[in-house]
Amino acid sequence: MSQSLDAYLVLAGILFAIGSFGFLARRNAISMLMSIELMLNAVNLAIVAFGAFVPELNVHASVIALMVMAVAAAEATVGLAIVMAIYRNRRTPLVDEYDAMRQ
Amino acid sequence: MAIPDTVPLLGMSWNDVLFLLLAAGMLGCALLVVTLRDIIRCGIAMIAAFAALAGIYVLLGAPLVAAAQVLIYIGAIAVLILFAVMLTQAKNAPVRLVFQTQAIPAAVAAIVLAVIVALTVTATDWGDVGRRIATATDALARLLFNQYVLPFEVVSVLLLAAVIGGVFLAKREDRDA
Numbered sequence: 001m002s003q004s005l006d007a008y009l010v011l012a013g014i015l016f017a018i019g020s021f022g023f024l025a026r027r028n029a030i031s032m033l034m035s036i037e038l039m040l041n042a043v044n045l046a047i048v049a050f051g052a053f054v055p056e057l058n059v060h061a062s063v064i065a066l067m068v069m070a071v072a073a074a075e076a077t078v079g080l081a082i083v084m085a086i087y088r089n090r091r092t093p094l095v096d097e098y099d100a101m102r103q
Numbered sequence: 104m105a106i107p108d109t110v111p112l113l114g115m116s117w118n119d120v121l122f123l124l125l126a127a128g129m130l131g132c133a134l135l136v137v138t139l140r141d142i143i144r145c146g147i148a149m150i151a152a153f154a155a156l157a158g159i160y161v162l163l164g165a166p167l168v169a170a171a172q173v174l175i176y177i178g179a180i181a182v183l184i185l186f187a188v189m190l191t192q193a194k195n196a197p198v199r200l201v202f203q204t205q206a207i208p209a210a211v212a213a214i215v216l217a218v219i220v221a222l223t224v225t226a227t228d229w230g231d232v233g234r235r236i237a238t239a240t241d242a243l244a245r246l247l248f249n250q251y252v253l254p255f256e257v258v259s260v261l262l263l264a265a266v267i268g269g270v271f272l273a274k275r276e277d278r279d280a
Contacts, residue, residue: 002116003118017213018136018217022136024206024212027202037176038152045159052164052236052237062243072175076184077183080184081272084273
C-alpha cells in the first residue's frame with residue numbers, strides 16, 4: 001500500500017476535501033485560514049508523491065514543494081495580518097458579521 | 104535481535120503499517136481541525152496533522168521536505184496562527200455556532216469532491232510509475248541553487264514583501280486610539 005502512488009494521491013484528495021469543507025463551513029476567520037493551510041498541505045503531499053514515484057520529477061518535486069511552503073508562509077503572514085486589522089475595527093473574528101459592504 | 108521483515112501478527116510490511124497509522128492520524132487530526140469548537144484545540148490538532156504529514160514525507164523518501172515541514176509549518180505558521188488566535192478571540196463571549204448556515208451543503212460538496220478525486224486517481228493510468236525512489240539531498244541542493252536559483256530569489260523577495268505588508272497591516276494605528 002505504501003508502495004502505490006494511488007494511495008498517496010487519494011490521501012491528498014481526502015485532505016484537500018476536509019480543508020475545503022472547513023473553509024466553506026467555519027465561521028471563524030482564523031479557522032478558515034487553518035483550513036487553507038490544510039489544503040496547501042494536501043497539494044504539497046500530491047507534489048511530493050509524484051516526485052517519489054516518477055523518476056524524472058524526483059528532485060524537481062521537492063524543490064517545488066519547498067517553494068510552496070515558502071509561499072504558504074507568506075500567505076499566512078498577510079492573511080493573519082488582515083484578520084487582525086479587521087478585528088481591530090469590527091471587534092469580532094466571525095466572517096458572517098463582516099457585512100459592512102452589504103448594507 | 105533482528106527486526107522481522109513484516110509486522111508480527113499482521114503480516115504487513117512496516118512501511119504499510121506506518122503509512123496507515125500516519126494517514127489515519129493525519130486525517131483524524133484534520134477532521135478535528137475543522138470540527139472542534141475551541142479554536143485553540145483546532146490549532147493543536149493542526150500541529151498534530153502537520154507532524155503526521157512530516158512522517159508521510161519521510162516515508163516518501165523526502166527527508167528535506169519533512170524537515171522543512173517541521174520547521175516552517177509547525178515552527179512558524181502554526182505558532183503564528185496560535186498567536187493570532189490569542190490576539191483576536193474574545194474570552195468573555197464563547198461562540199455559540201461553530202459553523203455557518205451553509206455547513207451541510209459544504210459537507211456534501213467536500214464529500215463529492217473527495218469521491219471525484221479518489222475515482223479519478225484510481226481510474227487514471229499513470230504510465231510507467233516505478234517503485235518509490237528517495238530524494239538525494241545533495242542533488243536537491245545542487246538543483247535548487249543552479250536551475251531554480253531565480254525562483255528561489257523571487258520567493259525570498261516575496262517573503263520580505265509579505266513580512267513588510269504584514270507589519271504594516273497589523274501595526275496599531277495611533278490616530279484613532
